[in-house]
Amino acid sequence: MSTASSSVPTSPARGAGTPILEVDDLRVQFRTGSGLVNAVNGVSYTVSEGETLAILGESGSGKSVSAQAIMGILDTPPAEITSGRIVFEGRDLLTLPEEEQRKVRGPGISMIFQDALSALNPVYSVGFQIGEMFRAHRGTSRKEAKQHAVELMERVRIPAAKERVNDYPHQFSGGMRQRVMIAMALALDPRILIADEPTTALDVTVQAQVMDLLKDLQRDTGMGLILITHDLGVVNEVADNVAVMYAGRIVERGTVDEVFGNPAHPYTDGLMRSIPQVEVKGGRLQPIGGQPPNLAAIPSGCPFHPRCPKRRTGAQAAPGRDCVADVPPLRLVVPGRQAACHYSEEVLGV
Amino acid sequence: MGRYIARRFLLTIPVLLGASFLIFALVYALPGDPIRALGGDRPLAPAVVAQLTDEFNLNDPLWLQYVKYLGDLLQGDFGTDFRGREVIDTISQRMPVTVQLAVVAIAFEILIGIVAGVLAGIRKNGFFDNVVLVSTTLIVSIPILVLAFIAQFTFGLQLGLFPIAGVNEGWYSFLLPGLVLAAGSLAYVARLTRTSIAENMRADYVRTARAKGLPRRDVIVRHTLRNSLIPVVTFIGADIGTLMGGAIVTETVFNLPGIGRAVFDAVRAQEGAVVVGIVTLLVFVFIFFNLVVDVLYAVLDPRIRYE
Numbered sequence: 001m002s003t004a005s006s007s008v009p010t011s012p013a014r015g016a017g018t019p020i021l022e023v024d025d026l027r028v029q030f031r032t033g034s035g036l037v038n039a040v041n042g043v044s045y046t047v048s049e050g051e052t053l054a055i056l057g058e059s060g061s062g063k064s065v066s067a068q069a070i071m072g073i074l075d076t077p078p079a080e081i082t083s084g085r086i087v088f089e090g091r092d093l094l095t096l097p098e099e100e101q102r103k104v105r106g107p108g109i110s111m112i113f114q115d116a117l118s119a120l121n122p123v124y125s126v127g128f129q130i131g132e133m134f135r136a137h138r139g140t141s142r143k144e145a146k147q148h149a150v151e152l153m154e155r156v157r158i159p160a161a162k163e164r165v166n167d168y169p170h171q172f173s174g175g176m177r178q179r180v181m182i183a184m185a186l187a188l189d190p191r192i193l194i195a196d197e198p199t200t201a202l203d204v205t206v207q208a209q210v211m212d213l214l215k216d217l218q219r220d221t222g223m224g225l226i227l228i229t230h231d232l233g234v235v236n237e238v239a240d241n242v243a244v245m246y247a248g249r250i251v252e253r254g255t256v257d258e259v260f261g262n263p264a265h266p267y268t269d270g271l272m273r274s275i276p277q278v279e280v281k282g283g284r285l286q287p288i289g290g291q292p293p294n295l296a297a298i299p300s301g302c303p304f305h306p307r308c309p310k311r312r313t314g315a316q317a318a319p320g321r322d323c324v325a326d327v328p329p330l331r332l333v334v335p336g337r338q339a340a341c342h343y344s345e346e347v348l349g350v
Numbered sequence: 351m352g353r354y355i356a357r358r359f360l361l362t363i364p365v366l367l368g369a370s371f372l373i374f375a376l377v378y379a380l381p382g383d384p385i386r387a388l389g390g391d392r393p394l395a396p397a398v399v400a401q402l403t404d405e406f407n408l409n410d411p412l413w414l415q416y417v418k419y420l421g422d423l424l425q426g427d428f429g430t431d432f433r434g435r436e437v438i439d440t441i442s443q444r445m446p447v448t449v450q451l452a453v454v455a456i457a458f459e460i461l462i463g464i465v466a467g468v469l470a471g472i473r474k475n476g477f478f479d480n481v482v483l484v485s486t487t488l489i490v491s492i493p494i495l496v497l498a499f500i501a502q503f504t505f506g507l508q509l510g511l512f513p514i515a516g517v518n519e520g521w522y523s524f525l526l527p528g529l530v531l532a533a534g535s536l537a538y539v540a541r542l543t544r545t546s547i548a549e550n551m552r553a554d555y556v557r558t559a560r561a562k563g564l565p566r567r568d569v570i571v572r573h574t575l576r577n578s579l580i581p582v583v584t585f586i587g588a589d590i591g592t593l594m595g596g597a598i599v600t601e602t603v604f605n606l607p608g609i610g611r612a613v614f615d616a617v618r619a620q621e622g623a624v625v626v627g628i629v630t631l632l633v634f635v636f637i638f639f640n641l642v643v644d645v646l647y648a649v650l651d652p653r654i655r656y657e
Contacts, residue, residue, distance in 0.1 A: 073560045075552075105563030113561075118554040121573055123651050136564045168652045184562070 021047045026084035037295045039065040041248040047224040054227045054235040057245035063228045110190035114197035116177035120169040126180045127165035133187035152183040175206035194226045247293040247303035254337040264339035264348045370630040377622040384620035429623035437627040448608035452593035454528025463536045467543020474548040486537035498530045498603040515605035527604040546578035587643030591636035
């Protein structure tokens with residue numbers, strides 16, 4: 001396994017503010033009955049105040065696992081964080097005692113999940129579940145916590161918040177439930193919000209409303225937003241920067257406009273080509289060939305090489321840049337753009 | 351909810367009628383003549399036999415006996431046994447013993463069973479989980495009769511901690527028989543809780559609770575245990591109904607004059623009125639506790655609504 005990505009220069013972020021969260025060479029393994037699964041293999045990024053970083057990748061690319069590692073909610077065992085640092089406001093969360101880590105969850109870093117119906121406890125009212133944040137972290141009384149819950153529900157634009165505060169999750173529509181999740185996550189004004197596929201379970205019109213809400217709330221609070229998704233459209237609309245993940249590592253990073261406009265990694269390029277184009281009628285979509293990598297047996301060299309149309313090996317390859325043998329480090333290709341491909345310049349066409 | 355409960359109570363009427371008739375018929379079908387058996391070795395005078403037989407309507411066909419019995423019952427008369435003792439007296443004398451025994455047994459089931467289940471479930475495959483697995487398997491595989499004698503011998507006789515038999519020391523007399531009676535169900539409750547907790551620990555909302563930075567105690571008690579209790583409540587509810595019916599083996603071994611032994615004795619003496627009276631009451635108790643369980647569901651899980 002290469003450690004190349006640990007020496008990556010700091011983010012090419014457009015995010016204006018100071019860095020709040022810094023993830024450095026994060027590695028996560030799962031011990032399963034059939035052996036070790038390398039879910040995250042040296043991921044590094046920073047998130048600044050007011051920045052929206054999209055982490056893009058297919059299922060099994062390690063995007064959710066890395067987020068759960070940051071939250072400290074991985075099930076250990078079977079998961080194990082084997083190396084790396086997660087520095088939040090100057091402190092490495094991985095070296096903090098559990099009780100200190102717990103105090104960061106909620107007021108410091110907060111998270112919303114994909115399926116709000118299963119992520120909310122069915123047997124407690126939404127007001128109770130939102131209010132728990134205040135009761136656990138600030139020792140607020142039950143009654144006062146409920147008042148805070150009403151205010152938060154109004155803030156995420158849930159109609160008739162006062163009447164609905166005692167309702168249960170199953171009594172809300174999908175979009176409203178996701179708003180409840182957002183209200184809960186934002187209760188204590190976190191500096192970082194991790195949104196793990198926040199709109200995947202919603203229909204398209206509701207998706208847009210929820211994303212708009214998140215953007216508005218981010219503008220109000222200046223929090224950093226980590227948006228984990230496989231939805232290219234959502235990334236395009238709301239994110240400043242994007243990190244594309246493949247087989248547990250970041251393969252390309254830059255501003256959304258640049259990465260989407262002119263990919264520097266063949267995988268990103270493949271993703272862009274697989275988007276249906278409105279202008280091109282009747283044409284066929286171009287899926288990326290082959291299968292997603294098996295994380296228990298990640299291919300040698302560049303993990304993407306078995307599916308890569310541009311791979312070079314043997315005599316075709318430049319010395320030390322054999323796609324089958326040499327792991328490409330995540331490197332600066334052009335200013336503001338990093339990619340983990342031996343031949344990024346060619347992909348980029350510079 | 352109120353209407354639901356009322357409807358459930360109305361539904362008990364046909365059940366009680368059916369159950370009492372069935373029991374009545376079964377006692378009727380027993381071989382032998384209960385009146386002649388009253389005399390034991392010395393035969394009763396034919397005139398006495400004839401008078402008693404007539405007094406207890408034993409010459410009538412089954413259906414008529416049953417109707418006459420029901421008529422008395424509707425006027426609040428549970429009847430008497432062949433010796434002239436009021437059945438209602440037997441019940442009021444025996445029932446408190448059984449209730450005390452059941453309460454102690456249920457308390458053990460809830461306290462030990464649920465706590466052991468939670469501790470095993472939150473660290474699945476851990477050391478304590480294996481301890482619970484082995485000990486519950488052991489308990490379940492020993493017959494209650496053997497378990498009772500072991501308990502009597504160890505805790506009663508050798509250690510002298512508990513009385514071996516009788517009810518002379520109040521609640522204290524019920525601790526040992528209660529534990530023995532609860533043992534099997536206790537093991538089952540522990541297993542059930544353990545499985546349910548282990549499963550719910552992986553639920554998305556438990557992950558959310560952890561992501562909210564809740565203290566571990568809240569994550570487990572508030573967000574895991576409560577959701578895991580539904581199958582456990584079902585089992586315990588049904589078990590209360592069963593325990594209220596008395597435990598013939600436990601009551602006999604520990605010499606407790608409970609309702610279980612009263613029924614057993616009455617069946618042997620073919621005391622129809624006693625058997626039917628007590629068993630019908632027990633059927634009602636059983637139905638009642640099942641209703642309590644159903645209502646508890648709605649309290650534990652707001653998604654369940656009865657309308």
